[in-house]
Each structure stands twice: as structure tokens, then as C-alpha cells.
Amino acid sequence: MAVAEQASARGFAYTTLTAEELALREEVRAFIKAELPVGGYRPCLGMSADHDPEFTRKMAARGWVGMSIPTRYGGPAHTAVDRFIVVEEMLKAGAPVGAHWVADRQSAPTILRFGTEEQRERFLPAIARGELWFSIGMSEPDAGSDLAAVRTTATRTDGGWLLNGTKIWTSNAHQNHWFIVLCRSSPNEGDRHEGLSQLLVPLRGTEGLEINPIKFLDGSHHFNEVVMTDVFVPDEDVLGEIGRGWQQVNSELAYERAGPDRFLSVYSTFEQLLREQVAQGELSAKAFEAFGRITARYWALRNLSLSISRTIDQGGAPAVEAAIVKDLGTTFEQEMIGLLHDLWGEEPSLDAATLGNQLLAACVLTGPSFTLRGGTNEILRTVASKGLAAWYGVNR
Amino acid sequence: MTVVPDALLVETLTRLFTQTCGHEVIQQAETDGWAEVVWEPLAATGAPWVGVPESVGGSGGTLADAIAVQRLVGRFAVPLPVAETGLLGGWLAGAAGIALPDGPLTVVPQRPNDRLSIDGGVLNGVAHRVPWAARSSLILALVGDEIIAVEPGAAGVGMDVVRNLAGEPRETVRFDGTPIAHRAAAPAGVDAIALRQRGALCRSAQIAGALERIAELTVEYANQRTQFGQKIARFQAVAQHLVRIASETRLVGMALDGTVAAFGGGDATFEVASLKSLAGESGSDVTTRAHQVHGAIGMTQEFVLHQLSRRVWSWREEFGSTAWWRQGLGQLVADVGADGLWPLVSEGSASLLPA
Numbered sequence: 095m096a097v098a099e100q101a102s103a104r105g106f107a108y109t110t111l112t113a114e115e116l117a118l119r120e121e122v123r124a125f126i127k128a129e130l131p132v133g134g135y136r137p138c139l140g141m142s143a144d145h146d147p148e149f150t151r152k153m154a155a156r157g158w159v160g161m162s163i164p165t166r167y168g169g170p171a172h173t174a175v176d177r178f179i180v181v182e183e184m185l186k187a188g189a190p191v192g193a194h195w196v197a198d199r200q201s202a203p204t205i206l207r208f209g210t211e212e213q214r215e216r217f218l219p220a221i222a223r224g225e226l227w228f229s230i231g232m233s234e235p236d237a238g239s240d241l242a243a244v245r246t247t248a249t250r251t252d253g254g255w256l257l258n259g260t261k262i263w264t265s266n267a268h269q270n271h272w273f274i275v276l277c278r279s280s281p282n283e284g285d286r287h288e289g290l291s292q293l294l295v296p297l298r299g300t301e302g303l304e305i306n307p308i309k310f311l312d313g314s315h316h317f318n319e320v321v322m323t324d325v326f327v328p329d330e331d332v333l334g335e336i337g338r339g340w341q342q343v344n345s346e347l348a349y350e351r352a353g354p355d356r357f358l359s360v361y362s363t364f365e366q367l368l369r370e371q372v373a374q375g376e377l378s379a380k381a382f383e384a385f386g387r388i389t390a391r392y393w394a395l396r397n398l399s400l401s402i403s404r405t406i407d408q409g410g411a412p413a414v415e416a417a418i419v420k421d422l423g424t425t426f427e428q429e430m431i432g433l434l435h436d437l438w439g440e441e442p443s444l445d446a447a448t449l450g451n452q453l454l455a456a457c458v459l460t461g462p463s464f465t466l467r468g469g470t471n472e473i474l475r476t477v478a479s480k481g482l483a484a485w486y487g488v489n490r
Numbered sequence: 491m492t493v494v495p496d497a498l499l500v501e502t503l504t505r506l507f508t509q510t511c512g513h514e515v516i517q518q519a520e521t522d523g524w525a526e527v528v529w530e531p532l533a534a535t536g537a538p539w540v541g542v543p544e545s546v547g548g549s550g551g552t553l554a555d556a557i558a559v560q561r562l563v564g565r566f567a568v569p570l571p572v573a574e575t576g577l578l579g580g581w582l583a584g585a586a587g588i589a590l591p592d593g594p595l596t597v598v599p600q601r602p603n604d605r606l607s608i609d610g611g612v613l614n615g616v617a618h619r620v621p622w623a624a625r626s627s628l629i630l631a632l633v634g635d636e637i638i639a640v641e642p643g644a645a646g647v648g649m650d651v652v653r654n655l656a657g658e659p660r661e662t663v664r665f666d667g668t669p670i671a672h673r674a675a676a677p678a679g680v681d682a683i684a685l686r687q688r689g690a691l692c693r694s695a696q697i698a699g700a701l702e703r704i705a706e707l708t709v710e711y712a713n714q715r716t717q718f719g720q721k722i723a724r725f726q727a728v729a730q731h732l733v734r735i736a737s738e739t740r741l742v743g744m745a746l747d748g749t750v751a752a753f754g755g756g757d758a759t760f761e762v763a764s765l766k767s768l769a770g771e772s773g774s775d776v777t778t779r780a781h782q783v784h785g786a787i788g789m790t791q792e793f794v795l796h797q798l799s800r801r802v803w804s805w806r807e808e809f810g811s812t813a814w815w816r817q818g819l820g821q822l823v824a825d826v827g828a829d830g831l832w833p834l835v836s837e838g839s840a841s842l843l844p845a
Contacts, residue, residue, distance in 0.1 A: 106740050106743065106744055108493050108744060108747035108748060108751065110751065132828075132829070182836070186832055361832075364831075365828045365831055365832070366828070368823065368824070368827065368828045368831060369827065369828035369829075371824075372824050372827050372828065377820075377824055379817055381820065381824075382816070382817040382818075382819075382820030382821050382823075382824065383813060383816045383817050383820055384816075384820065385819070385820035385823040385824060386763065386767060386815065386816030386817060386818065386819030386820035386821075386822075386823065387767065387771070387816050387820075389764065389819060389820070389823050389831070389834065389835060390745075390763070390764035390765075390767045390768050390816070390819060391741075391768065392835045393745070393748070393760075393761075393764050393834075393835050393838070394741050394742075394744055394745040394748070394764065394768055395741070396835060396836065397744045397745070397747075397748050398740065398741065398744050401744070415740075417733075418733070418736065418737045418740065421733065421734075421737060422737050422738075422741060472726070472730065475729060475730045475733040475734070476726055476729055476730075478733045478736075479723070479729035479730070479732050479733050482709050482732055482733065482736055483709060483713055483723070485709075485736065486705065486706045486709045486710065486736075487706075488706075488709050488710045488713050489713065
């Protein structure tokens with residue numbers, strides 16, 4: 095029992111913000127109030143935010159892009175909690191953070207961790223200035239949740255590697271500058287997790303690289319297919335160690351798992367619908383119940399997510415906890431759409447007369463992706479379940 | 491305010507409950523309505539009165555300590571009025587200047603169909619679902635602006651035996667010209683709302699503790715039970731349940747810690763409402779999944795799961811149901827409106843204070 099008691103105390107230590115962190119939050123709130131006034135701005139849905147170079151540059155000027163980058167690489171050297179604060183305030187407001195999103199969340203930390211000194215100096219200052227934007231180069235037509243199945247190959251050539259293969263669902267490849275390609279650098283012989291590598295590849299003006307749009311179900315364009323035919327990647331653009339791609343990519347995925355982006359996609363819609371419904375007066379008991387249910391979960395989820403950032407700052411690596419937050423958060427925000435839809439009672443339409451209904455329509459259309467992006471929840475739970483026995487001190 | 495309890499207290503009570511509050515004892519308590527073999531050593535440690543100031547005869551300690559006691563009560567399915575004696579009854583008694591008796595206390599939880607009135611110095615009316623009323627040294631109640639205490643054996647007291655889903659006593663108590671043993675004006679901050687908030691906090695802590703144990707039991711069982719030639723934990727469909735159980739359990743634990751922290755700041759209106767509605771929602775989800783994973787064995791009296799799950803099903807109803815708290819919270823959300831929503835989510839009740 096004593097062992098179980100200790101085990102169950104693991105992970106998720108409640109934490110609050112320090113005075114300095116609260117001051118940062120006030121600064122972010124003031125910025126948002128000035129830049130994105132309520133009523134004068136159409137909010138985006140969480141992390142699938144508009145690509146707005148101007149906004150990104152303004153954020154960068156405040157030190158809010160590439161937040162984890164140390165000062166010696168031109169970054170603001172913020173903590174994970176600081177980044178949590180900036181990100182939650184931005185996503186809550188539906189800010190257009192799309193241009194720097196991936197670079198800030200995962201590319202910069204990955205380059206910092208695995209990159210050479212030359213790569214750090216080449217990429218990190220430009221990311222922190224808000225001028226260098228990244229896409230993710232992981233998924234392939236035959237490698238979705240099963241990432242180790244990637245077929246893109248890197249074959250040795252004079253002074254570098256030749257890349258051949260196709261990446262898919264590459265968000266904003268047509269607008270960003272670089273992506274980090276996960277590829278097979280030696281044949282699959284036995285352990286599929288061996289022989290994978292990560293290469294830094296420019297998306298613009300690269301010979302042999304073709305970007306084809308994949309229209310989202312509503313006709314919008316964020317996704318792309320990136321086809322690479324004998325794309326030459328010089329040795330200096332190899333990220334980390336050849337053959338260590340699997341370990342590196344898992345570390346990269348951990349960065350993207352548990353942040354506020356995993357539960358705030360529908361927040362701006364909820365806030366707008368609340369604004370409109372309160373203005374109309376006369377709310378039903380059913381409406382109150384839904385508002386209460388949603389708000390309670392937001393509060394608890396936010397505290398879980400915040401505690402993970404704090405743990406990371408204290409040197410922890412809360413992998414199971416991060417998977418749990420992603421699962422809880424994305425499942426919740428998806429369910430919320432149904433709850434709000436039931437309450438609204440009006441058919442959602444992108445052309446509706448009210449902003450709330452337009453946003454709800456956008457949620458209905460994008461909602462199914464919440465539990466897919468970054469790895470499906472089913473796979474995530476299967477991975478997390480392997481850590482549970484240790485959590486509870488049970489022999490597997 | 492700290493949310494971390496005294497480690498020695500947790501260790502001592504864990505040992506005490508492990509030794510005294512086993513399956514048979516809990517089962518026997520369903521027949522007897524009491525478990526003296528647990529109460530006697532528990533009372534000797536002073537644990538039921540943790541969180542009640544020493545100045546009024548309690549054991550002192552922080553709110554985090556007192557909540558840790560409730561969490562352990564849930565974890566071990568302790569069939570005794572621990573919350574009622576300290577955080578609820580001891581709190582009311584202390585506020586009224588009533589010396590704490592050695593025995594257990596209970597409180598009238600104020601159900602909507604209760605009718606209590608003081609007429610010419612005596613108590614009349616009916617109170618429902620009063621926990622362990624017959625076994626208590628005193629029954630405490632808020633009547634209007636007053637705190638009163640009556641002895642369960644006093645003249646004009648009648649009781650109907652009612653049990654909750656876990657087989658614990660929740661008597662209907664009738665008062666007919668019952669003499670009032672103590673009465674005092676309730677001080678500021680002691681009212682029906684405060685009592686309900688405290689009750690909800692206690693029941694949520696008990697649910698949190700029970701869910702933690704249910705999660706452990708279920709992960710353990712799924713890693714022992716073999717079907718189709720392998721441990722059932724290896725089936726993806728089962729593994730999905732296990733992760734959801736662990737997740738919802740942690741969510742309630744986090745909400746509990748956040749509420750304890752807010753209580754330290756004075757007002758926890760938002761946090762308690764969120765906590766109790768989450769504890770009810772997650773409690774329902776976790777117990778459903780845990781029973782599903784356990785299969786038929788979980789439906790037997792012999793197996794421990796029901797001693798926890800039936801308490802969760804009872805506690806989620808008390809001091810405000812899930813729906814009741816959600817509606818109250820939703821009303822608060824509508825009151826603060828769209829501009830107050832994010833401050834509420836990110837700062838809690840502190841955002842409700844005038845700037």
C-alpha cells in the first residue's frame with residue numbers, strides 16, 4: 095500500500111503563477127487588447143490559426159516567438175511556464191499565430207537540443223525574430239500514426255544525402271521556409287526504429303521539391319503534399335545524429351503534446367456564443383448546465399497542463415502525463431462542439447448572420463481533426479497505457 | 491496556501507486504515523451501521539478533528555491536512571462520519587462556541603424538502619439524509635441565522651432508517667418539540683452556502699480518494715486477469731479504459747488541490763462548484779469503466795470494488811448533485827459574461843473580487 099501511495103502521488107503537482115509570471119500575463123493581455131480588440135477581430139480556432147507574418151513579427155519584438163531559445167542565440171530564454179502563459183492567452187483570443195507556431199513549439203527546441211552549433215546560430219536567431227517559419231515533415235501516405243513506417247529515403251551522396259519520397263498533411267508548407275524531414279537513412283533490417291534520421295530541408299526554391307496543395311474538407315488550403323525527388327541535402331543540414339531519428343522525433347513530439355493548444359481550439363467560439371446568448375437574455379437551465387460543465391473542465395484541464403510546464407522547468411519528463419492531457423483536452427473540446435450545437439438550436443453556417451454561429455460552423459467542420467492531429471487519441475492511449483502499471487506500482 | 495498535507499499524518503492514517511478498515515469490517519458496518527474497531531483507534535489519533543482549530547477543541551492542522559484525511563476516508567471506504575465530525579460538525583460547533591464532545595458529530599445537510607423551525611425554544615420539523623444521526627453525540631443544524639445542536643436521544647426525536655447506496659445510515663430525523671441543547675447566532679461566513687460548499691469539498695475529496703484506489707485496483711486487475719491467453723490489459727479496448735480511468739482520476743485530484751488552494755484565499759465559490767461537478771462527472775465515468783474492466787467479479791460483494799463505487803454513487807449526490815453544481819456554476823458564468831469567463835478559468839474566484 096505504501097508503494098501504491100507513493101506511485102499515485104506521481105505527476106501533476108498543483109502549481110500557481112509567480113509574481114513575475116503574472117506580470118508577463120498582464121503584458122500579454124494588454125498586447126492582445128490593443129492588437130485584437132473584441133468585436134474588431136475574427137478569432138481563429140486555436141492552433142489552426144491564420145498565418146500572419148505581421149502579427150508574428152510584433153510578437154517576436156516582445157520576445158514571444160522562439161520563447162525557449164537562449165539569449166546567446168538571440169532568443170528570450172523564457173521558461174516552459176512563460177511559454178504556457180503566452181500561448182494560452184494567444185489561443186484564448188484566437189490570435190493569428192500560424193506563421194511561427196511550429197517553429198516556436200517544436201522546431202526551435204529540437205534544433206537547440208540536437209542541432210550543431212552552426213545550425214543553432216543559423217536558425218535560432220531568425221526564428222526568434224519571427225522571420226523563419228517551419229513546417230513538420232513527419233507524416234507520409236503510408237505512415238500516419240505508425241511513424242516508424244516512413245518510406246522517404248536518404249541515400250548517401252558526395253557531401254550529403256539525396257532525399258526521395260513524399261510527405262503529406264504538411265501544414266503551411268506553401269508559406270513556411272523550412273521543414274524537418276523524418277526519413278530512412280539505412281534499410282529496415284529488424285528493428286524498425288533504427289536507421290531513421292532527421293534532415294533540415296528548405297521549402298522554397300529547392301530543386302526536386304514540389305509542393306502540391308491538399309484542400310481541407312471546407313475548401314481551405316493549409317495542408318500540402320511535399321514530393322521530393324533527388325533533393326540534395328548537404329551534410330551541414332543533418333539534424334542530430336544519423337540513425338537516431340526515432341529518438342529525436344519522439345522528443346520533438348513530447349513538446350507538442352500537452353500545451354494549451356490541446357484544449358483551447360473551441361474557446362473563442364464558446365466565449366462568443368456566451369456573449370451572444372447573455373445579450374439575448376433568458377437562458378435555460380440546460381444552458382446553465384452546459385456552461386457550468388464546460389467551464390469546470392476548462393479550469394481543471396488548464397491546471398493539469400500548467401503543472402506539466404512547471405514539471406518540465408524543474409527538469410522532469412512527464413510523458414504519460416502529457417499524453418493524458420492531450421487525450422483529455424482534445425476529447426473535451428470535440429465534445430464541447432456537440433454541447434454548444436445542442437444549445438444553439440440553429441443550423442451552423444459559415445455565412446450565418448452572427449459571428450457565434452459562423453465560428454460554431456467552423457468548429458463543426460474542423461472538430462474531427464482535434465483528436466487526430468499529432469497522433470490519434472487511440473494510439474496515444476495505447477502508448478500511455480504502457481506507463482500506467484509503473485504509475486500504480488503494478489507488475490505487468 | 492499549501493495544498494501538500496503533512497506526510498506523517500498521511501502515513502499514520504494509511505497504516506491505521508490498512509490495519510483496521512478491511513473488507514470484512516466495511517461489510518459488517520453495513521449491518522451494524524457503525525465500525526467501532528475503526529472509530530476507536532481513529533478518534534484516538536485525533537484525525538476526525540483535523541482542520542478544526544485547537545482553540546475550539548479540534549486537532550488543528552491545515553485545510554490540506556483535513557482534506558488529506560477525507561481523501562483517505564474515500565480511499566479506504568471508511569464507513570464513518572469523519573467529515574461530519576470535524577470539517578462540518580466541528581466547524582459549526584466551534585462557530586457556535588459549543589464544546590466538542592468526544593464522540594462523532596453530524597450535520598443536517600439541508601435537503602430541499604427539509605422543514606425545520608424553532609418555536610418557543612424547541613425544535614420542530616423534519617431533516618432528511620442526516621448521516622449517522624442515531625450514532626452521533628450531537629446533531630448540528632443551521633436554522634435561519636442560528637446554529638443549533640440537539641441530542642439524538644432528546645425528547646421528541648424520531649428517526650426513520652434510510653441508507654445510502656453504500657449501506658451507510660442517512661436517517662430521516664423528525665423533531666417534535668425537541669429541546670435544543672445549544673443555540674447561538676451564526677457568525678459571519680457561517681451560513682447555508684458555506685455549509686454546502688464545505689460539504690461539497692469533503693465529498694469531492696472522498697470521491698477523489700476512492701477514484702485513486704479504484705484506478706489502482708483496476709490497473710492491477712487488468713494486469714492479473716488472463717483471457718484469450720493474455721493479460722486483459724494488453725487488449726487495446728481495455729487499455730483505453732485504463733487510461734481514461736487514470737486521466738479522469740487525476741483531473742479530479744487536480745481540481746481538489748486547486749480548490750484547497752482557493753479556500754486559503756478566502757473565496758472558493760467557483761472552485762467548489764467546478765470541483766463537485768467534476769467529481770460527479772468523472773466519478774460516474776470512472777466507476778462505469780472500472781466495473782466494465784472488472785467484469786462479473788466486480789459485481790460481487792466479495793470483491794472490494796463495490797465498496798468504493800457505491801460510495802462514489804452516494805457522495806456524488808450529496809451537498810449538491812452534479813447537475814445542481816453545474817447549473818449554479820453556469821449561472822455564475824452567465825453573470826460574469828464573456829469578458830469575465832477567461833479570468834474565471836485562469837484566475838478562479840479571485841477574479842470575482844472587485845479590482
